[in-house]
Each structure stands twice: as structure tokens, then as C-alpha cells.
Amino acid sequence: MTEVQTRFTTEALVIKEMNVGESDRLVTLFTRDYGIIKAFASGAKNIKSKKGSATSLLTYASFTIKRKNESYRIYEATPITMFFGAGSDIVVLTLSQYFCELANVFAVAGTPNTELLRLILNSLHFLTKEKRYPPLIKAVTELRCAVISGYSPNLIACDGCGKFEDDIMYFGIIDGELKCQTCEKQGEYLPLDRTILSAMRHIVYSEFQKLYSFEIPNDKAKILSDITGKYITVQTDHKFSTLEFYETIKE
Numbered sequence: 001m002t003e004v005q006t007r008f009t010t011e012a013l014v015i016k017e018m019n020v021g022e023s024d025r026l027v028t029l030f031t032r033d034y035g036i037i038k039a040f041a042s043g044a045k046n047i048k049s050k051k052g053s054a055t056s057l058l059t060y061a062s063f064t065i066k067r068k069n070e071s072y073r074i075y076e077a078t079p080i081t082m083f084f085g086a087g088s089d090i091v092v093l094t095l096s097q098y099f100c101e102l103a104n105v106f107a108v109a110g111t112p113n114t115e116l117l118r119l120i121l122n123s124l125h126f127l128t129k130e131k132r133y134p135p136l137i138k139a140v141t142e143l144r145c146a147v148i149s150g151y152s153p154n155l156i157a158c159d160g161c162g163k164f165e166d167d168i169m170y171f172g173i174i175d176g177e178l179k180c181q182t183c184e185k186q187g188e189y190l191p192l193d194r195t196i197l198s199a200m201r202h203i204v205y206s207e208f209q210k211l212y213s214f215e216i217p218n219d220k221a222k223i224l225s226d227i228t229g230k231y232i233t234v235q236t237d238h239k240f241s242t243l244e245f246y247e248t249i250k251e
């Protein structure tokens with residue numbers, strides 16, 4: 001019997017890395033063409049190796065991968081963008097890792113998810129390169145990730161009476177619906193002022209090109225970030241370990 005061996009090239013973000021033995025590394029790649037792939041990189045721990053830096057967490061690179069049966073091995077890797085450099089603080093690093101965890105949870109093996117990859121790459125860019133306010137980029141990433149992954153809230157109007165906006169509207173964390181002050185609410189609802197509601201509507205409904213093109217005051221961004229973090233956790237019923245750590249270090 002002959003073994004099936006193929007070689008292919010794809011761009012990918014390294015979303016997880018694990019050292020194996022003396023000099024091997026097992027990396028989880030969020031690839032542009034094949035979704036999630038776990039691949040071995042031989043000799044990757046050797047810092048002189050060109051493969052070494054390209055297989056580090058938070059690196060976006062072009063990978064040539066050899067597939068032998070069900071096992072993948074990185075044959076060649078050329079870095080395109082590194083999202084973690086000197087000067088990044090613990091909050092930025094933790095959120096970067098959180099974005100990788102989101103990708104790892106929502107992307108699947110064998111199926112491309114270019115919308116999610118584009119979101120994660122852009123969020124890493126605005127967080128680490130443009131130095132945008134971390135809670136704001138976190139909120140954009142969480143809520144848009146929820147939309148892409150089938151957990152979109154309905155923020156068009158009050159679910160009960162159709163009222164479009166008010167000084168305070170209420171957001172149902174469990175059913176993802178909006179309610180006005182007077183309509184009946186069951187379950188847990190969080191109050192949204194006009195600024196936060198319009199920011200959430202922007203994140204959910206805007207074209208991708210305009211997704212990051214808005215600003216709100218930092219104190220509102222923090223509230224928004226708490227809401228979106230809670231929403232994605234409740235909706236997916238997933239325990240994000242990097243998010244839990246972020247909660248302990250956020251300002």
C-alpha cells in the first residue's frame with residue numbers, strides 16, 4: 001500500500017503552540033484555505049531556524065505543509081506579520097491570546113472561515129499595531145465573532161413593541177433580544193444607554209470595512225466590553241480561560 005503524501009501552501013495565523021520533546025513544536029494554525037490544522041514543526045525551538053519565528057504564537061505566515069495520511073508537518077514557513085512584539089503589555093498580550101482562543105473555538109478543521117480569520121487578524125492589528133483602546137477592540141471582536149458564528153443578537157428594535165430607541169433599552173443576555181423599559185422581560189437583562197446601543201448596532205450590522213471606524217468614551221467601552229464578554233460566554237456556554245484571566249487583570 002502506498003501512503004498518500006501531498007504538499008500545499010496556505011497563509012495562516014498561529015493560534016496555539018506546544019513544545020513536543022527536545023526540538024519539535026505542535027502548532028495550531030488557523031489557515032485561510034483549510035480552517036484549523038494542527039501541524040508539527042521540526043526543529044522549531046531552534047531560534048536560528050527561519051521556521052522558529054514563523055511558528056510562534058500570534059504570527060501570520062505563509063506555510064508550506066506536507067500531509068502524510070492524517071498527519072501534517074510544516075515544511076517551510078515565511079512570516080508575513082508578527083502581532084506580538086516588545087512593548088506589548090500584559091492586557092494586550094492576554095487579549096491577543098483570547099482572540100486566538102475565540103478562533104480555536106469557532107473555526108473548524110477542514111473548512112475555511114475567511115470572515116472569522118479576517119476579524120481576528122484585523123482585531124490583532126488594531127490592538128497591537130494601532131494601539132486602540134483594548135476594551136473597545138475586545139468588544140468589537142466578541143460581538144462580531146458571535147454574529148459570524150451564528151449567535152447574532154437582534155438589536156433592531158424592542159422585541160415586544162417595536163420601539164427603536166430610548167434613553168435606556170434592555171439587552172437580554174440569554175435570548176439576544178432588545179426590550180424597552182415598559183415591555184415585559186424574562187431572564188437576565190442589561191441596561192444599554194444610547195451610546196452603547198448604537199455601538200452594538202454598529203458592530204452587529206455594519207459592513208466589515210467600517211467595523212472599527214467608530215469611537216466611544218473609554219468608560220462606555222469598558223461597560224460595552226463587559227456586556228459582550230458576558231454575552232458570548234452565556235450564548236456559547238464555553239469557558240474561555242484567557243477571558244477569565246483578563247477579568248482578573250483588566251483596569
Ligand SMILES: [Zn+2]
Nearest residue numbers: 158161180183
Ligand atoms: Zn417595548
